[in-house]
Amino acid sequence: MDDSSKKAASAADRESKKPKTASSDSSESFVAYMNDPAEQAGGAESQQEENLTTSAKAVDRWFRERRTLQGAPRLLEVPNEALVSNGGPLQITGNIALIGEDGSVRYANHLTLCRCGASKSKPDCDEQHLECEFLHSGKITEVSELKASQRACRITISCIKDGPITFSGSLRLHNRYDQECVKLRGSLCRCGHSANKPFCDGSHERVGFRTQSG
Numbered sequence: 001m002d003d004s005s006k007k008a009a010s011a012a013d014r015e016s017k018k019p020k021t022a023s024s025d026s027s028e029s030f031v032a033y034m035n036d037p038a039e040q041a042g043g044a045e046s047q048q049e050e051n052l053t054t055s056a057k058a059v060d061r062w063f064r065e066r067r068t069l070q071g072a073p074r075l076l077e078v079p080n081e082a083l084v085s086n087g088g089p090l091q092i093t094g095n096i097a098l099i100g101e102d103g104s105v106r107y108a109n110h111l112t113l114c115r116c117g118a119s120k121s122k123p124d125c126d127e128q129h130l131e132c133e134f135l136h137s138g139k140i141t142e143v144s145e146l147k148a149s150q151r152a153c154r155i156t157i158s159c160i161k162d163g164p165i166t167f168s169g170s171l172r173l174h175n176r177y178d179q180e181c182v183k184l185r186g187s188l189c190r191c192g193h194s195a196n197k198p199f200c201d202g203s204h205e206r207v208g209f210r211t212q213s214g
């Protein structure tokens, strides 16, 4: 071995004998951190917390974008219910998408829908039931298809031209007599002439009901 080779070998030997610090070898300190059970547990927890936060933010962002783009409201934790009032409209609460006769969509958590047939703002009630002295007591004669539930879900209500409103999605109809009827789909009278109110019995055809004036 010549002189220069000897010098290089002894420098390498001295270097290998130096004590190593965390800052001098980051890969070694990372391995030590990974192998420390206490650190690992803490790391996993904080990672989980970060993931949850990120996920909640993503869901929130998704709802905000959806509301902005489509006007869809956040799902409320309430069941869909329709109060059949005495001599008045249907008061519907829940997570509602109302499809108009023209295909337009309106999202709502509360609707007051005409069932006397006289409103000039169909499907909404405009208090014409007072003028035409709509007399239905609000009694419900049909029986439930299923048990009432507090589970939140969406309901779609469609306005049929010259006919009833139909619904698809769990709906609990109830009245001031504590009668209730829970159905997953059905047709509700809005001409005011059904003999089976609040449900449609086809009488709208017999009376020539028109949903658009003129």
Ligand code: FES
Pocket (backbone or CB within 6 Å): 163, 164, 165, 188, 189, 190, 191, 192, 193, 194, 199, 200, 201, 202, 203, 204, 205
């Ligand atoms: S809408 Fe009234 S009977 Fe059909």
